[in-house]
Amino acid sequence: xxxxxxxxxxxxxxxxxxIIFATLGVAxxxxxxxxEILYQRTNNRxxxxxxxxxxxxxxxxxxxxxxxxxIAGVQLSLLWPGFMEVIGRVMALPFQxxxxxxxxxxLFMSIYVYAANRIAPWMRIASLILVAIGGLASAVLxxxxxxxxxxxxxxxxxGGKIVDVDPWKAFFNPSFLVTAGHVALSxxxxxxxxxxxxxxxKMLKNEYxxxxxxxxxxALTLCLFTGGIFALxxxxxxxxxxxxxxxxxxxxxxxxxxxxxxxxxxxxxxxGFTDRKTEEVKFAIEVPWALSFLAGNSFDTEVKGxxxxxxxxxxxxxxxxxxxxxxxxxxxxxxxxxxxFIWTRILxxxxxxxxxxxxxxxxxxxxxxxxxxxxxxxxxxxxxxxxYHILTTADSVTSSGNIGILFVLFTGMxxxxxxxxxxxxxxxxxxxxxIKDLEKDDSSNDVSxxx
Numbered sequence: 001x002x003x004x005x006x007x008x009x010x011x012x013x014x015x016x017x018x019i020i021f022a023t024l025g026v027a028x029x030x031x032x033x034x035x036e037i038l039y040q041r042t043n044n045r046x047x048x049x050x051x052x053x054x055x056x057x058x059x060x061x062x063x064x065x066x067x068x069x070x071i072a073g074v075q076l077s078l079l080w081p082g083f084m085e086v087i088g089r090v091m092a093l094p095f096q097x098x099x100x101x102x103x104x105x106x107l108f109m110s111i112y113v114y115a116a117n118r119i120a121p122w123m124r125i126a127s128l129i130l131v132a133i134g135g136l137a138s139a140v141l142x143x144x145x146x147x148x149x150x151x152x153x154x155x156x157x158x159g160g161k162i163v164d165v166d167p168w169k170a171f172f173n174p175s176f177l178v179t180a181g182h183v184a185l186s187x188x189x190x191x192x193x194x195x196x197x198x199x200x201x202k203m204l205k206n207e208y209x210x211x212x213x214x215x216x217x218x219a220l221t222l223c224l225f226t227g228g229i230f231a232l233x234x235x236x237x238x239x240x241x242x243x244x245x246x247x248x249x250x251x252x253x254x255x256x257x258x259x260x261x262x263x264x265x266x267x268x269x270x271x272g273f274t275d276r277k278t279e280e281v282k283f284a285i286e287v288p289w290a291l292s293f294l295a296g297n298s299f300d301t302e303v304k305g306x307x308x309x310x311x312x313x314x315x316x317x318x319x320x321x322x323x324x325x326x327x328x329x330x331x332x333x334x335x336x337x338x339x340x341f342i343w344t345r346i347l348x349x350x351x352x353x354x355x356x357x358x359x360x361x362x363x364x365x366x367x368x369x370x371x372x373x374x375x376x377x378x379x380x381x382x383x384x385x386x387x388y389h390i391l392t393t394a395d396s397v398t399s400s401g402n403i404g405i406l407f408v409l410f411t412g413m414x415x416x417x418x419x420x421x422x423x424x425x426x427x428x429x430x431x432x433x434x435i436k437d438l439e440k441d442d443s444s445n446d447v448s449x450x451x
Contacts, residue, residue: 004394006403007079010410012376014072017414019375020368021065026135026184027191028058029109033128034226040121049437050219054195055113056432057425064421069142071410079403082396083386089162090155090170091148094141101141105134139187140180144171146378147179151248152387175244182241185234186330186374190367192227193333196220197364200357202434208351212435220352220360221344227367228337231330238327239294246295249388250304252381255315256323257291258284259305266291266303271324274317279307281320315381322377329370336363 032051039047073095077084108130116124154170155162199220206213245253253259258274258281259266268291272284292301306314336359343349343356352360382388386396 003399003401003403004397006407007397008393010403010407011072011075011079012379013407013411013414014068014075015375015379016372017418018065018068018072019371021061021068022139023187023190023368023371024061024194025058025065026139026187027189027194028054028061029105029128029132029135030188031191031195031223031226032058033125033132034222036125036128038222040125046215046218046438049215049434050222052437053429053432053434055109056428060421060424060428064417068414068417078400079398080386080396081398082391086155086162086387086391087145090165090167091145093167093171094144098138098141101134101137103134105131105138108134136184136187139183143179143183144173144176147175148173149385149387150179150378150382151175151244152390157390174248175241178237178240178244181237182234185230185237186371188230189227189234189330189333190371192223192230193336193367194364196223196227197361199223200352200360203352204354204357204361211438212433215434215438217352221340224337224340224360227363228334228341231333231337235330235334238330242294243296246301246303249382251306251309251313252315252319253295254304254306254309255317255319255381256377257281258317258320259291259303260307261305262302262308263305264292264300264302265289266295266301268294269320272320274320276317313384315383319377319381322373322380325373326370326377329366329373333363333367333370336360 032054035047035051035054039045039051076087108127111119112124112127112131119127148170151174152170153173154166154168156164196219199216202216203213203220206216242253245256255274257266258269258272260279265288267286267288269281269284269286272281274280275282289299291303292299295301295303339356340352343352384392384394386393
């Protein structure tokens with residue numbers, strides 16, 4: 001493979017690995033906050049134990065997320081010097097502010113972990129709010145660079161030089177708010193359903209009606225409701241994201257839907273695969289006029305097709321499949337959350353059928369697959385540009401060579417770290433099962449959640 005393909009493969013592998021830990025690093029503090037608020041409202045100490053156990057998992061995941069994030073930052077400089085030249089001049093603000101966000105997250109998580117039994121209830125909630133804000137800000141600030149790549153602003157190039165730099169205009173680029181919202185909401189969805197996956201699996205392994213079963217059932221219900229709400233909000237945000245694509249990256253929207261000819265009343269293609277030769281999406285289910293409405297809130301909206309653009313500027317046509325995976329999984333998670341609400345709150349059922357527990361177990365890996373598909377779609381759909389219509393990926397890549405060796409070494413390291421983190425989590429929670437925390441809580445009046 002040439003340097004460009006190797007560089008994209010290496011950085012893509014790094015981000016595919018890091019995005020899992022970054023996403024859960026954003027979501028778990030929010031879930032701990034929800035559990036803490038419910039404890040303060042209900043005085044049910046099972047919520048305290050949930051927060052305690054989720055925080056332990058968060059600490060392990062953070063131990064992998066920090067170094068992989070650092071590796072990603074280093075690789076940006078080493079693999080994409082052309083890109084970093086522009087970022088260093090125009091878009092350095094997010095990287096500078098992100099350091100403070102991480103500081104806030106680490107500081108107030110330490111306060112919550114080590115001083116929970118010494119501070120007032122409102123202080124515990126305030127600490128967790130700041131932890132959640134810090135984690136979310138770190139993710140949003142870094143992904144704002146991605147938003148800038150798709151909708152660059154705050155500079156122009158004249159005579160091969162970067163001029164008229166406005167860092168704040170670059171920071172608040174046209175897709176910043178939509179991208180930030182999508183990152184936050186989809187992270188919360190993934191975190192909630194990942195925890196739900198674990199809770200459902202534990203329910204399958206424990207006797208119905210036992211103390212441990214009821215504990216995990218409470219955690220499962222909480223996660224399904226929370227995840228379902230955020231999944232619905234993500235879908236609404238996705239509608240706005242599609243409108244931004246229509247306005248600023250029309251060829252990306254066209255490739256996502258396999259649309260070749262510009263038209264009004266454009267159909268939405270669900271499923272299938274894009275056939276370049278016949279210029280159609282084979283085996284797809286078409287929803288008449290839906291794409292036009294999605295793009296502009298009107299069936300009369302004209303959606304540009306791929307044939308309006310030079311073919312060398314087309315994104316890879318397989319992003320249609322990635323887009324469908326992302327949307328399909330998101331829709332399924334909405335239905336799972338809604339079904340759980342109807343089953344427990346409207347029908348007043350106190351036990352999920354066994355088959356539904358297996359579906360809940362599957363929801364965790366599906367949520368992660370959805371995040372991965374969405375991230376690859378977002379980045380690959382921008383190709384062949386690193387900065388849309390300004391800097392190509394080919395012009396951004398390093399010419400130093402030896403990338404193949406790095407790709408093999410880093411891929412091996414990621415496989416090793418994946419095995420290690422799974423083994424550490426399994427070992428820790430095997431040595432510290434939920435029943436141990438429940439029995440310890442019953443025998444103590446101490447309000448500390450970590451001693």
